[in-house]
Amino acid sequence: MKIAVLGGDGFCGWPTSLHLSSLGHEVHIVDNLSRRWIDTELGVQSLTPMDSIQERCRIWKQETGNEIRFHLLDLAKEYELVRKWLADHRPDAIIHFAEQRAAPYSMKSDRHKVYTVNNNVNATHNLLTAMVETGIDAHLVHLGTMGVYGYSSVGAAIPEGYLDVEIENLEGEKKGLEILYPTRPGSVYHMTKSLDQILFQFYAQNDGLRITDLHQGIVWGTHTDQTRRHPQLINRFDYDGDYGTVLNRFLIQAAIDYPLTVHGTGGQTRAFIHLQDSVRCIELALNDAPKSGDRVKIFNQMTETHRVRDLAELIARLTGARVAYLPNPRKEAAENDLIVRNDQFLCLGLNPTTLEAGLLSEVVEVARKFAHRIDRKHVPAVSAWTKDLAKRVVTDPEAPHLKSVS
């Protein structure tokens, strides 16, 4: 297949591109490189030394003989060019990662909120409009998030995308109705993924677009089979307070003897998936495309759920690190349960990498190996969800007045 990977230079996009290329697909990366620009804005860098996208593609060709082509294009800002690109290349499938993907970054300031909504909504909508306009029949696979549902559920298992409800009609009869599982996003970033759902529903219904939406959990891990093939193919690894996902942050905190920073009680339960499983899920989703006229196919892309404090304690035990309980800059439930259905991917043959099996190799292979590149001042999470919460943000968990370090 000819596959366009939008946002193919990013944390999930790059290993997905390599995975699909290694399966023999013709891969085209389309990216505006905004994630690299945001590194520059924030003054942070990937823990792993990361080459330019052009150089990465060169090395991939050298190592495997497979070509991945890179196209610099801004999906959100350059509608006319997007349409022309699709008309010229007519991909069979499009994987859409091209959105600003960090909740803390989206809450950093009013400017970051405005950017995230403008970028993410226009990127997705421009793509959908251009697909209709060019008449290409590509299968669109989008990376969404479990986080659209919020985390204050009634303790029911979150189904895969849809919910059957009963509505009483005027004759007093109960009638069944299938609806999108109701969302209650907890950040501007998560909100944009909730908006995406409405866009997908409309274009599947009105224009018969074939769309799969992957509601992914929190990704952890760095390597896949392909990124291991050459040092210059290594994936990015974010450890800063905005882009570092919780488990990856714990790993590098452990590696540099920094307290594992848990916000609030750590009673938040979240869904997780290893990067290797994430790229495999994309492959599985690609091979299971809906037909034109079908509803949007929604998968829950996760393999385990854990409480944040349990993860911290686990890594503390493995590595001897301390755990620091800090005030939570996010507006969210202090404690929540989370049960998620992921039957569809298991049925399609996903064989998950467990946290227990993969964790220690990450610490050794990545966190300790590159620990000398860590800038400690970027480790704290400083983006607060409201102005009130901003007053409680702790920028130095090692400060002597903090008594909550366990």
Next chain:
Amino acid sequence: MKIAVLGGDGFCGWPTSLHLSSLGHEVHIVDNLSRRWIDTELGVQSLTPMDSIQERCRIWKQETGNEIRFHLLDLAKEYELVRKWLADHRPDAIIHFAEQRAAPYSMKSDRHKVYTVNNNVNATHNLLTAMVETGIDAHLVHLGTMGVYGYSSVGAAIPEGYLDVEIENLEGEKKGLEILYPTRPGSVYHMTKSLDQILFQFYAQNDGLRITDLHQGIVWGTHTDQTRRHPQLINRFDYDGDYGTVLNRFLIQAAIDYPLTVHGTGGQTRAFIHLQDSVRCIELALNDAPKSGDRVKIFNQMTETHRVRDLAELIARLTGARVAYLPNPRKEAAENDLIVRNDQFLCLGLNPTTLEAGLLSEVVEVARKFAHRIDRKHVPAVSAWTKDLAKRVVTDPEAPHLKSVS
């Protein structure tokens, strides 16, 4: 109160501004005048001769002594100026009409889809972000649409915004959950109002913004008590295939002996409200503000439901006009029932203008009076929902091969 009316130069915005000014409020119109630009783009004009916004405000002051101030500002494109404007003026209430509001225009071409989403989502989100950032405690009243729900319901009455559903938890117990009434918008325009709902839910929950969302039916009528006070205060009246609402279009079709154009079977049931009631509803909603921390307050702003063909036959009887049944350029159910709850406005004292009582005066006072200004070529609705439907669009319902004229 100091009230900002965003989009105050438009079809609903202008009579609302006059109504609120006549009640003694300090009214500020904020508008980018895009609706006038779209007239220019489409080569159409209001049936009623409409002065510039500056001239209209001058006449209002001359007639009443009340000042309405006009501020040229683009909500969607000029975030920094919007924030500054709010910080400088600190309104007590904000009425938000500032969105592209025609479904056919939003479906006209890919460019119009892109514009509608970009404009409407960014306008609403910029406003919400700026309200949080400036810390003003204004009550936001937004004009949404009944159309977010689509028209293929299970025959239940559409409640005011929310639905109680039951979800079975892991112990097999049924737990109640209140959710936003599920939307299924039928055009890009309606979709943007569905996106707005998600934005409002988030900012009410995260930042305690006080928001009322009015899900309005199709507005008909031209005059309010205030627009009648002087010929130069007259409201705009759109009759073209993009911006003319169905009932207003029937009225002018009758006035110029043009067939009343019904699309499909005319079995579509829609909700209606007279313009005078619409401005009164805004006043009622303003006086019934939610508290910070409350959920978004949602009203159904409509007073009657009718099938489109029944309206056409009614006007045909009143005026002697013919009815032409044409292929439907919209993708929608051919026939639907619609029952809508509007208890909240009735409780607050709304006393509706009925269609039966107001219709004939509209024909005489507006449609016949300005019939000489009508350009017949702009009467057909030509925006199709999909490329397939575009092939069936009829641009001349008077063509001899059309046998469906009754």
